[in-house]
Amino acid sequence: MTGKQRLKKRYRLRQAPFYVIFFFLVCLIVGIAANEPRRILEQAVRVCLSCIGIG
Amino acid sequence: MNILRKWVQVIIGLLTNAYWAFPFTRSIYQGPMKVICAPGLNCYSCPAATTYCPIGTIQQLMANVRLSLESGQFFVGFSVVGFIGVLGGIFGRLVCGWGCPFGFLQELLHKLPSRKFGVPRLLCYGKYFFLAFFVVLLPLLVVDEFGGGITWFCKFVCPAGTLEAGLPMLALQPGLREQVGVLFAWKFVIMVFFIFWSVLASRPFCRTTCPLGAFYALFAKVKLVRLRLDENRCTNCRACHAVCPMGVKFNESPDDAECITCLACMHKACRFNAISLEVGGIPLGVSPVEKDGVSPGTG
Secondary structure, eight states: OOHHHHHHHHSOOOOHHHHHHHHHHHHHHHHHHTTHHHHHHHHHTSOOTGGGTOO | OHHHHHHHHHHHHHHHTOOTTHHHHOSOOOSGGGGSBOSSOOOTTSTTOOSBOHHHHHHHHHHTHHHHHHTTOOOSSHHHHHHHHHHHHHHTTHHHHHHOHHHHHHHHHHTSSSOOBOOOGGGGGHHHHIIIIIIIIHHHHOOOTTSOOOOHHHHHTOHHHIIIIIHHHHHHOGGGGGGOOHHHHHHHHHHHHHHHHHHHBSSHHHHHTOHHHHHHHTTTTTOSEEEEEOTTTOOOOOHHHHHOTTOOOTTTOTTOTTOOOOOHIIIIIOSSOOEEEEETTEESSOOHHHHTTOOTTTO
16 A cells, blocks of 8 residues: 555545535525524614613 | 734734724724624624624524514524534634634733633533523523513623623713613623633633533534544643643543644644644645655554
């Protein structure tokens, strides 16, 4: 077995991270499609006083 | 490498808090960039914040999920969880080590001279409790007569919100000082507690309480970018134990959920090149010995 073949065997590409990233990418797209960022922007531009312990 | 990490922390901290007109406007940034999610814990009620906090937003969406569903809108946090999930899938808790302003602040506090202590391992499970209960379940399930909940973690715990938003808003808007009560006093005590604890121990909030850190920790075994241990090269000298800011014993648990991939073990401790960075199983930079197809343990 050559050094290159040994390296190839030793460093196999892990597939699990790609499935996880794909799953959450789908979530992100679903959220954007549902127009969630508009709702998030509405709440993020207001000071939530009760959230920071005031009021 | 540590200097590079500090620069990345500073740049991300400044990018997520880039609204420096707040002393004049006396309010928070209200522009379109607030639609962008901060990678780390960064309160969106902070006057300088140009992005939104994922933990605060998830709580808001959970607290109002009934109301939004009743009005035919499906706002359940998919875009927020999707964004931090993609980040978690790629980097895991590297985001905590390189991109969280509150983590950076704790690191700076820990540089103050004092006697240093560890953090009991059992307390590290506390952050999962805060994620499950204070961020998701309590805002979702404890609701008033109108079906609205409250942001439990922000309201009762988050010291980042008190430091970055509560105190600056009280300074900017004197009219708010009349509304300060027991709740703010409680949050102030928590903030002071974590500030002192950060001087004595390394990143105590990240390790014991941070729900965002808990979320990213879920990706410890499946993240794309991670540190790898070459067992053939490791001599079990335990040098990596001493330098880890999160108390990880890297040679014993290379996929530890606490690892923030700060690379201290790789660059400061290991003299045997036993620790390397890999992306999806492929190492970044193969040593000359490995290029020749010979591993020290086998050759």
